[in-house]
Amino acid sequence: MKPNLNRIEIPYEIPRPKPVNVLLLEDNMADAELVSEAVASDDNITLHVIDNGDDAFDFIYRRNTYARAPRPDLVLLDLNLPGKSGREVLKVLKAEAALLDIPVVVVSGAESADDIIEAYSLQANCFITKPAGLEESLQLLRSVMRYWLHIVRLPTPPPENVVIVNTSPEHRA
Amino acid sequence: MTSHKRPVEILLVEDNPGDVELTRDAFADSTMPNHIHVAGDGVEALDFLHRNGPYADAPRPDVILLDLNMPRMDGKELLSLIKNDADLKAIPVVVLSSSEAATDIGKSYRLHANCYVSKPGELAQFMRVVHAVEDFWLVMATLPDRQTPRPSAA
Numbered sequence: 001m002k003p004n005l006n007r008i009e010i011p012y013e014i015p016r017p018k019p020v021n022v023l024l025l026e027d028n029m030a031d032a033e034l035v036s037e038a039v040a041s042d043d044n045i046t047l048h049v050i051d052n053g054d055d056a057f058d059f060i061y062r063r064n065t066y067a068r069a070p071r072p073d074l075v076l077l078d079l080n081l082p083g084k085s086g087r088e089v090l091k092v093l094k095a096e097a098a099l100l101d102i103p104v105v106v107v108s109g110a111e112s113a114d115d116i117i118e119a120y121s122l123q124a125n126c127f128i129t130k131p132a133g134l135e136e137s138l139q140l141l142r143s144v145m146r147y148w149l150h151i152v153r154l155p156t157p158p159p160e161n162v163v164i165v166n167t168s169p170e171h172r173a
Numbered sequence: 174m175t176s177h178k179r180p181v182e183i184l185l186v187e188d189n190p191g192d193v194e195l196t197r198d199a200f201a202d203s204t205m206p207n208h209i210h211v212a213g214d215g216v217e218a219l220d221f222l223h224r225n226g227p228y229a230d231a232p233r234p235d236v237i238l239l240d241l242n243m244p245r246m247d248g249k250e251l252l253s254l255i256k257n258d259a260d261l262k263a264i265p266v267v268v269l270s271s272s273e274a275a276t277d278i279g280k281s282y283r284l285h286a287n288c289y290v291s292k293p294g295e296l297a298q299f300m301r302v303v304h305a306v307e308d309f310w311l312v313m314a315t316l317p318d319r320q321t322p323r324p325s326a327a
Contacts, residue, residue, distance in 0.1 A: 008305045012298055015273075023322065094285075101282035117317040119265035123256070125287045129315045140313060147309040151302060153289045155282040156275045 001012060007141050011152045016073075017157070019046045023059065025075060025081055026107075027051040031130070031137075038141035047143035048072070053081050056089050060099060071157050072102055072109065074148055079108040079119065085141060087122070094123040101155045105148065180206040181311050184234035184250065186218045186271075187211065188243045192292070196238065199303040205311040210234065215246025215269040219254065222261055234264055236314045238306070239279060239286075248282055256285040263317045267306055 022045055023133055026032045032049050039045045048069070050056050050108050059066040075093065079086035086106070094100045103125040109118075110129055131137050148154075183200065187193050197209055210231065212218035218237075221228045241248035252268070255261045259301070265287040272275060274289050281289045289304055293299050310316065 008308055009301050012293070025271045055280065100281060100285075103282070103288065113318050116315055117263050117319055118318045122284045125261070126265065126310075127317075128313065135323070143309075143313055146314070147305060148288075151290060151305045151309075153278050153291055155279045155289075 001076060003053065008151065010146065013064070014059045016044070016149065016154060019044050020073045020154070021070045022047050022074045022076065022145075024049045024076045025051075025056050025086065026076070026078045027082055028078070031107075034134070034137050035141055038138055041146070045135075045149070046070075050116070051081075053085065055091055056081070057092070059095075060089075060093065063146075066121070073103055073154050073157070076103045077104055077106050077124075079106055079115075087118075090119065090122050090124055097166055099140075103148065103154065105144065105151070178206050180316075181235045181316070182232040183207055183209045184218065185222060186209045186210050186215065186237065187240045188213050188247070189240070192240070193297060195296075196303055199300055200307050202304070202310050203307050207311060208232075211246075212275065214243045215248065215251035215254075216268065217245075222255070229258045235318070236310050237264055238265045239266050239268050240292075241272060241281070243270060249284060251287055252281065252284045263319070265310065265314075265316065267308070267310065278316075284287055 018105045022039065024032060024035050026035065026049065038045060039047055048059065050059055055066070058064045058069055058143055062069050077086055077090060090104060090106065093102065094105055102125070105128060106119050106124040107130060108127045110115060116127050128140070131140055185193065185196055186321070187196065193211055200207055200209055210221065212221050219228060221231050222234070222319050238254060239248055248268070252266060255264065255266060268281045268286045268289045269292050270289065271292045271294070278289050288300060293302055
């Protein structure tokens with residue numbers, strides 16, 4: 001029996017950031033397009049797409065080209081990101097005191113059971129396996145976004161004058 | 174989504190019997206077979222997770238639903254213990270709380286709650302929210318799959 005992936009009903013409007021800044025770390029442009037389409041109907045979402053790990057770190061630490069980047073409210077992370085691997089990005093996101101509360105949704109093609117356990121052990125908030133079909137992928141992404149943006153309460157960001165200090169040894173500029 | 178070869182094992186940590194019944198009802202509707210195990214407070218939950226005493230044969234939960242406000246052990250304390258335990262930290266913990274306080278939300282995420290969901294007071298909305306939680310974690314997300322073997326008597 002094929003489950004209906006669109007079952008998530010939004011019971012009522014929960015308080016949420018305006019706009020919600022979603023950081024998508026994805027190097028496959030077709031997959032990035034799908035996410036873009038999945039959030040298109042929600043005009044309260046700003047989607048930031050980054051396709052490699054080095055830029056991802058610049059965005060997260062607000063340096064170089066991304067000095068003015070907003071703090072993400074939600075991160076969608078493809079584990080197979082070039083540059084620094086998706087796993088490295090996940091590790092840093094969940095180790096930095098100023099960032100570790102940001103929910104990270106790991107998206108990946110089918111991974112081994114051990115890889116999935118490892119992602120959760122690194123404190124990924126959830127793991128989504130990309131389905132094979134286009135329509136299925138779009139439906140799944142829409143429902144995933146609906147869950148994280150309309151059911152789940154996202155953490156409130158710290159006040160704007162808080163500076164994120166890069167405390168991670170591998171990434172000292 | 175997870176291809177479940179066996180029922181999904183869920184640990185519900187909740188002291189309100191009414192909420193327990195409603196949650197059971199919502200999960201009974203799922204397309205994914207599941208078992209709900211209930212712990213009335215954090216101490217019982219830890220016994221379940223560590224397979225102490227009467228829980229020697231307890232399965233490893235695939236996902237934990239956690240109410241923050243409970244007797245004997247504050248939900249945040251249990252959350253912290255779970256997420257700092259090498260054996261348990263990979264289990265997704267869904268905080269289900271009637272509190273909408275930003276401080277509770279923030280603290281839960283900093284303690285590595287996988288997500289924080291507010292429990293609406295109104296019944297129909299409560300059921301929709303619990304259905305959404307069930308749909309997301311049992312159907313859409315891929316859960317970590319590790320049923321650890323029971324430790325042999327040493």
